């Protein structure tokens with residue numbers, strides 16, 4: 001079964017950095033799958049721009065390689081692939097000079113009435129210069145949009161500069177700030193579960209929810225991204241964007257409608273309600289870690305400092321935070337956030353832990369009654385599990401068991417689970433900003449993050465060391481256990 005589609009008119013999709021890693025691993029395969037599902041009309045063009053002196057046939061060979069290594073053999077189809085390659089073009093353009101801009105303008109000329117997307121899959125230092133030259137070359141049409149990826153600055157001030165540079169050329173309704181977590185099926189399902197069911201909303205708040213956990217764990221280290229990572233760290237790289245966006249979707253009030261500004265208005269209120277973490281309380285509410293190397297009989301995993309090529313570093317590769325949304329609905333409910341590299345498994349999930357039952361009527365020997373949990377898993381296999389207590393089947397008295405009502409989306413609906421970029425790239429073409437961050441949201445997130453960075457700077461200490469392959473420093477366990485709670489671990 002293929003996914004249902006909303007048809008669009010033929011469009012031009014310009015990818016600055018169309019030869020880079022993001023384009024090859026994510027953007028091109030996503031567009032290929034959209035063509036497979038019949039969503040890319042004839043006449044649409046994917047125009048890659050980079051400094052490489054590739055002509056379009058040479059670029060198509062690069063695209064072919066990207067599709068071959070990302071799309072499984074059984075999903076590839078020769079006729080489709082040829083059609084897809086025919087859409088792809090390359091123009092040699094330098095973001096930092098005049099080179100190639102006239103050629104790009106020539107290629108785009110005469111199609112001013114169609115949707116024109118500019119995807120900036122380049123280092124953030126090029127966001128401003130590219131927008132400026134796009135503006136000077138008169139490439140911005142009423143139906144133009146620009147897409148930017150993280151990192152959008154490294155603090156509030158630098159993020160304002162990025163937004164100012166982009167905003168000087170594109171209006172806010174044309175700017176699509178992508179956070180691919182928002183394109184994940186499970187994340188959108190969180191909205192459906194909350195706002196398309198009467199079941200959850202009456203329970204959604206401090207009266208019935210004990211706490212929330214958001215974990216984004218990676219098994220890999222920083223690899224070749226060490227020099228970038230040294231300027232970022234886990235708080236900037238993951239918490240400021242992905243984890244806070246997930247927190248917003250859990251905590252926000254029901255928007256007036258499922259439209260971009262209604263949803264983003266509610267997310268913004270959550271960000272503004274986050275209780276500040278400052279020099280006074282950062283030591284109690286945050287944990288920083290950095291992975292050490294590990295040698296086994298067969299293998300050797302390098303330490304962060306080795307991968308980053310530095311002798312010493314205070315950059316955190318792990319962070320855990322006890323956050324609070326200080327408003328009427330959530331006061332007193334901790335939101336435990338944790339993310340890190342070189343952890344034991346690759347998992348991203350949101351755990352909504354309900355309060356325990358007020359009184360147990362079952363006799364001793366029935367088994368412990370455990371509190372309900374709603375677990376939304378974003379990766380590796382997207383799906384939702386509602387943990388409930390049931391009676392163990394069969395005779396022999398009342399024995400209670402904690403089991404998940406399991407719904408794996410791909411299995412339940414018999415469809416290929418689309419990559420988040422597929423949904424998001426087509427939203428760009430459709431002009432739907434609901435799953436993209438507005439400028440004030442990004443800045444409100446930095447406004448909460450900056451004092452944490454400042455407090456750490458002020459502490460003047462190094463992050464706590466943790467061994468690669470463990471769940472971070474022991475202080476992360478203490479952060480939650482001193483509240484009488486534990487990090488969620490899947491047992492079924």
Ligand code: NAP
Pocket residue numbers: 016017018019020021022023025049050051052093094095096120121122123124126149150151
């Ligand atoms: P990358 O592999 O280094 O690719 C960079 C691209 O930019 C190349 O196509 C490069 O081609 C082009 N480029 C560099 N300088 C240029 C210039 N002066 N003018 C025009 N084009 C230029 O980087 P990436 O991993 O794809 O990342 C791109 C952006 O996406 C970064 O901001 C990154 O943080 C962000 N991002 C990446 C990922 C990912 O999975 N890779 C995920 C999230 C966010 P030439 O050198 O030939 O010009």
